[in-house]
Amino acid sequence: MDQGTRDDMLGRLAEAVRSVTVTHPTRVAVDGPPAAGKTTLADDLAVVLRAQGRDVIRATIDDFLFPRAQRYPRGEYSAEGCYFDTHDYDALNRVLLDPLGPGGDRRFQDAVYDRTADTVSSPPVVTADADAVLIFDGVFLMRPELIGRWELRVFVSTELEKTVDRAVIRERQVSSRAEVERRWRERYIPSQQLYFATVRPTDQVDFVVHNDEPQQPVWETRTR
Numbered sequence: 001m002d003q004g005t006r007d008d009m010l011g012r013l014a015e016a017v018r019s020v021t022v023t024h025p026t027r028v029a030v031d032g033p034p035a036a037g038k039t040t041l042a043d044d045l046a047v048v049l050r051a052q053g054r055d056v057i058r059a060t061i062d063d064f065l066f067p068r069a070q071r072y073p074r075g076e077y078s079a080e081g082c083y084f085d086t087h088d089y090d091a092l093n094r095v096l097l098d099p100l101g102p103g104g105d106r107r108f109q110d111a112v113y114d115r116t117a118d119t120v121s122s123p124p125v126v127t128a129d130a131d132a133v134l135i136f137d138g139v140f141l142m143r144p145e146l147i148g149r150w151e152l153r154v155f156v157s158t159e160l161e162k163t164v165d166r167a168v169i170r171e172r173q174v175s176s177r178a179e180v181e182r183r184w185r186e187r188y189i190p191s192q193q194l195y196f197a198t199v200r201p202t203d204q205v206d207f208v209v210h211n212d213e214p215q216q217p218v219w220e221t222r223t224r
Helices: 006-018 038-051 079-084 089-100 160-170 177-199
Strands: 026-031 056-060 133-137 152-157 207-210 218-221
Touching: 006 038, 006 152, 006 207, 026 038, 038 056, 038 133, 038 152, 079 177, 089 133, 160 177
Parallel strands: 026 133, 026 152, 056 133, 152 207
Antiparallel strands: 207 218
């Protein structure tokens, strides 16, 4: 394991991105539990890569949700529902990951869902540069539907109990502590436990970033 500053860790990840040699855009997955710090890490890595002159596409699993009416057939607090019924992986592969992959035409869309309006979204089709980098954050990114579509795989790890406290702080403007804690303890944490038991995601990745202390992270390189 390595330990250092956040800049050290981001520099190591940027170096790993640079080392990928493919003739299509480099697709980077930033996986991890809710409130582990995935989005912040992905945003920070995008800043570093852009400063190095790379064209970066930032996208998130939250823009590939099914509409709310389709997401809860097993109930609002179902862990199985969170894992099986939430995300439109077929659309994610069709409009983003496959076009940017080997044999793709690099014409992509970065969303199929508008979270604010809870409606289907169809943003303009954009053509990526061949040396662009996709940084994609989200939960469950190592599942079988997606596992073969990443050139670089990062897992942001933190104690699941810490994610509850972070979520309470993050969502205090819109949800009570009781609501957040119920959602995390009944839906999100058990769905992560199901994911770990089913897929063993940290065995599938290139880097694990232990993000309990975001400014002093510990990271490890995995071989797969």
